[in-house]
Amino acid sequence: MRAEQLPHLETFAKAAELSSFTAAARALGLTQAAVSQRIQALEKFLKRPVFHRQGGHVLLTDVGHRLYAYAIKILALHREAVEDLTGRETPLAGELSLAASSVPGEHLLPQLLVTFQERHPHVQVRAAVADSKQVLSQVEHGQVHLGLVGQKKESTHLEFQRFAEDTLVLVAPTKHPLAARKRVTLAQFEDQPLIVREAGSGSRSCLEQALTHAGKALLQLNVSLELGSNEAIKEAVLRGMGVAVLSSRTVEKEVEAGKLLAIPISGLDLHRDIYVTWDKRRVLPIPARLFLDILSLTKNGHSKSH
Secondary structure: OOOOOOOOHHHHHHHHHHOOHHHHHHHHOOOHHHHHHHHHHHHHHHOOOOEEEEOOEEEEOHHHHHHHHHHHHHHHHHHHHHHHHHOOOOOOOEEEEEEEOHHHHHHHHHHHHHHHHHHOOOEEEEEEEOOHHHHHHHHHOOOOOEEEEOOOOOOOOEEEEEEEEEEEEEEEEOOOOOOOOOOEOHHHHHOOOEEEEOOOOHHHHHHHHHHHHOOOOHHHOOEEEEEOOHHHHHHHHHOOOOEEEEEOOOOHHHHHOOOEEEEOEOOOOOEEEEEEEEEOOOOOOHHHHHHHHHHHHHHOOOOOOO
16 A cells, blocks of 8 residues: 655645744745645645735644654655765755843853854854843744843744843942942942933843832832933943943953943842743744754853854
8 A cells, every 4th residue: 555645744844833834935936836836735734724814924833743753754854864875965954043141142152152153153153132021022923943041032923942041230330439448338329420221121120120120120229221222221321421231241341451340239139040932833944943952052051162
């Protein structure tokens, strides 16, 4: 008896990974109509839908998720067989889209990308830096595969995995009155003109949460200026416009050069975790899963991030 074969698995997998028939058609060199016809043929074979159609995007049904797990195994075995029998290696190709908030984007992502591209040079990587709120929105809307952020969000769709940690400190000019102190108290911090990041920033959220736990609120502090980037805030601090609370990673170079001070604040828990996040409704393409592998190595101390 002749075994039946699942049709068009490569087209199905590509559409699942890109959440779009149009994008899958472009990646495979087909027309959108051809992709739609192939998916319809697959669904006719299974007698069940594999995608929910939502405007210009598609999301997997429960059956689609189960089929995708088989599809990637079947396609991987196919590639392995071709390589073994022909001696021709098939380099991993494709795209990886990332978004990161300021601290992971500026201080962790560059080394991670070096490691990733050394291992997978044929994958095209697209990365952007924004604040945490914007990054989480891009992940939820399927605009990027993975997001790197310094805060979590309550969401039924998003999965978060910790891969690094961070500590915020008081940043002040070297000739500041608090310069001689190894730590400052919350009362001493409250009196200072404070420069803060914009709402939606992970570091601002960390500060607000720490203040709440200490029985305070940001509105009670002497906020003198709000700026949209860490670099702008450091420049304002250097010019004597106030102090700031930033990631210790952000000011490492300036502290080493003797331009700025990084002082811990007693009474505030300013430690936070750095996460990678993705949307559970969408499947992660192979490049994204391999990037997660590198983050796991980083978390376990086998890969160094600067």
